[in-house]
Amino acid sequence: MLIDEFERPEIAILIKQVLPESVVTALNRSHMPDYVWKNATGQMEGMSLKQTGEFISDIDAALEQFQRENALTVKHGLMLEGIAEARAGGIQTYVLSKDERYFRPAKFFKTQYSYYASTLAALEYSGILVWHTSSLVGTAEALIRLEKASQSTKSDLLSRHFKPRPDYHPNPQVQTLMNIKGGMIGAKLAEALIA
Numbered sequence: 001m002l003i004d005e006f007e008r009p010e011i012a013i014l015i016k017q018v019l020p021e022s023v024v025t026a027l028n029r030s031h032m033p034d035y036v037w038k039n040a041t042g043q044m045e046g047m048s049l050k051q052t053g054e055f056i057s058d059i060d061a062a063l064e065q066f067q068r069e070n071a072l073t074v075k076h077g078l079m080l081e082g083i084a085e086a087r088a089g090g091i092q093t094y095v096l097s098k099d100e101r102y103f104r105p106a107k108f109f110k111t112q113y114s115y116y117a118s119t120l121a122a123l124e125y126s127g128i129l130v131w132h133t134s135s136l137v138g139t140a141e142a143l144i145r146l147e148k149a150s151q152s153t154k155s156d157l158l159s160r161h162f163k164p165r166p167d168y169h170p171n172p173q174v175q176t177l178m179n180i181k182g183g184m185i186g187a188k189l190a191e192a193l194i195a
Contacts, residue, residue, distance in 0.1 A: 001147050002036040004028050007049065014140035019147065033069045033076055035143055039150035043074040047131070047143060052082030053093045056109045059119055077129035077146070080120075081139050082106070086113035096135040103134070 001019050003012050004027040016022050027036060033046030048066055055062045066078060083094040083103060090110040094103040120130050131146075133139040177183070177190035185193075 001143070002027060002032075004032075004034045007034055008136065010136055011140050011143075014137065015144060018144045028069075031068050037147045037150065039075070040153045045075040045146075045150050047077045047079050047146065049079045049081060049139065052080045052084045053095075053107050053109070055080055056084065056091055056093065056111050056116055057107075059111070059116070063119070075129075075150075077131060078123060079131045079133060079139060079142065081133050081135070083134055084113075084116065091116060100135070 001015060001022040003015065003022055003024045005024055006028060007024075012022065012024050027034065033048040035049065036044055036046040039045050046069070048069055050062055066076075069076065085092045085094065087108070090108055091113050092108050093106040095106045096102075097104045123130050131142055133142050171191070171194070173194050174187060174190040177185050177193060178187065
């Protein structure tokens with residue numbers, strides 16, 4: 001994974017524990033996202049990271065930067081770190097406390113939550129992954145998982161939970177006999193009568 005030089009050094013340390021081949025380099029100067037890696041087919045994927053408050057404070061500027069960075073990757077996402085809560089008259093943001101025991105209120109923005117949410121929904125509808133994390137550790141973990149998931153061209157996630165139904169075509173004569181009111185005929189007896 002390539003990590004932009006202006007990202008927090010702590011996140012690079014966390015990522016390198018799992019992906020030791022990761023390199024800190026000048027990505028943003030080349031109009032690349034903050035984090036870039038090659039997927040299983042050799043194409044570049046990337047993720048731009050914004051603090052929630054930074055994104056909310058100037059959504060239009062964040063989207064312009066995102067659009068510039070989006071040009072050079074085949075798949076590009078936006079990761080928002082922090083918590084945003086709808087409040088009367090705006091959005092209250094929260095960040096993890098220094099002792100990492102609780103989330104404390106950060107800045108309150110007068111931006112309407114509906115504008116913030118509809119912007120993120122529009123990105124999702126455009127095919128751009130929008131990922132939310134709450135802290136530095138969560139961000140590092142999410143980036144590692146996204147990079148690892150991109151190394152496979154096929155996912156069996158849904159096949160583990162949804163089993164295909166066998167092609168079932170019941171005999172209409174058996175169904176007719178079983179539906180006789182008060183007939184007390186089961187499937188085996190109906191098949192025997194038809195035979």
